[in-house]
Amino acid sequence: MGCIVKTSFYTRLVMTTVGPILISVGIFLWAAVSRKKARSGKRRREIVDSAVGSFLWLTYFVFVSVSTTIFFTFGCVKFGDDPTSYLVVDVSINCDSTEHKVYMAYASLMIVVYPLGISLLYSKLLWDNRVAIKDEENRDGNEHLNKFAFLWDSYKANLWWFEIFECVKRQFLTGMLVFISAGSASQITFAIFLSVTSLALICYKRPFLEEENNHLSIASHISIFCTLFASLLVRVNGRRRRL
Numbered sequence: 461m462g463c464i465v466k467t468s469f470y471t472r473l474v475m476t477t478v479g480p481i482l483i484s485v486g487i488f489l490w491a492a493v494s495r496k497k498a499r500s501g502k503r504r505r506e507i508v509d510s511a512v513g514s515f516l517w518l519t520y521f522v523f524v525s526v527s528t529t530i531f532f533t534f535g536c537v538k539f540g541d542d543p544t545s546y547l548v549v550d551v552s553i554n555c556d557s558t559e560h561k562v563y564m565a566y567a568s569l570m571i572v573v574y575p576l577g578i579s580l581l582y583s584k585l586l587w588d589n590r591v592a593i594k595d596e597e598n599r600d601g602n603e604h605l606n607k608f609a610f611l612w613d614s615y616k617a618n619l620w621w622f623e624i625f626e627c628v629k630r631q632f633l634t635g636m637l638v639f640i641s642a643g644s645a646s647q648i649t650f651a652i653f654l655s656v657t658s659l660a661l662i663c664y665k666r667p668f669l670e671e672e673n674n675h676l677s678i679a680s681h682i683s684i685f686c687t688l689f690a691s692l693l694v695r696v697n698g699r700r701r702r703l
Contacts, residue, residue, distance in 0.1 A: 468552065469532070469547060469549055469553060470553075472529060473529055473530070473563065476522075476529045477526060477570045480518060480519075480522045480526065483518060484515055484518060487511050487514050487515050487518070488511055488515070491507050491508060494507045495508065509607055512607050517610070520610060520611075522574075523578050523630075524634060526570075526574050527574050527635050528635035530567050530570045531571075531575070531631075531635025531636055531638050532547075532638060533563060534564065534639065535549065535638030535639075548638070579627050582611055582623060583624050586611060586621060586623065587621075590620050593612050593617065594617045594620060595617070599617070600613070614668055614669060614673065615668060615669065616667060619667045629658050633651060633654055633655070633684075637651060645692060645696060648695060649692065652688045652689060655681055655684045655685045655688060658681055659678065659681040659682065662677050
């Protein structure tokens with residue numbers, strides 16, 4: 461897109477936040493039209509269930525990427541003696557400008573819609589249906605639960621809430637780190653603390669039904685820890701050389 465028209469981080473912010481909303485509107489408009497054409501009550505319920513399921517899959521697909529983009533709006537940094545703050549992901553943007561303040565207000569609204577809104581939606585779905593989810597014998601055949609099975613079917617019945625933890629962890633390890641000094645040792649240290657805490661919880665709870673998934677998750681968290689620790693060493697050594 462950047463080769464065709466002039467774009468900036470603002471273009472990315474608007475497209476990634478408005479796009480899923482327009483798709484969601486399209487899904488439910490299609491459901492409304494199809495429901496009117498349906499002749500049987502069973503078919504109408506199937507259409508509604510299909511639309512809700514598609515919407516929930518969409519929210520899960522865009523949750524991390526859109527949330528990260530939104531949080532990047534608040535990640536500003538100063539260079540040397542220059543008093544002006546610049547956006548970390550697009551240094552052509554002046555964070556002190558009126559235009560950026562408008563987009564920060566827009567991003568604040570989108571935080572309510574995406575990071576907070578989707579997390580609360582998942583939390584309500586899982587909490588309201590926790591009894592049915594914990595029923596290991598019948599939950600797989602429950603049509604109502606099938607619409608959001610991706611939130612619980614990989615986990616043990618007593619850990620119906622684990623996807624909520626995963627959502628919060630993803631946000632803290634990605635976009636929300638911008639609220640800590642960008643590229644600083646404290647930012648990396650905080651990320652290391654989160655990764656170690658998550659690793660300890662997974663080792664203790666072993667939340668996945670398939671033991672292979674537990675092993676994969678543990679290996680992934682160890683990899684994240686090693687990457688972050690190496691970044692911390694590079695950061696500290698680079699600072700020593702400058703001194």
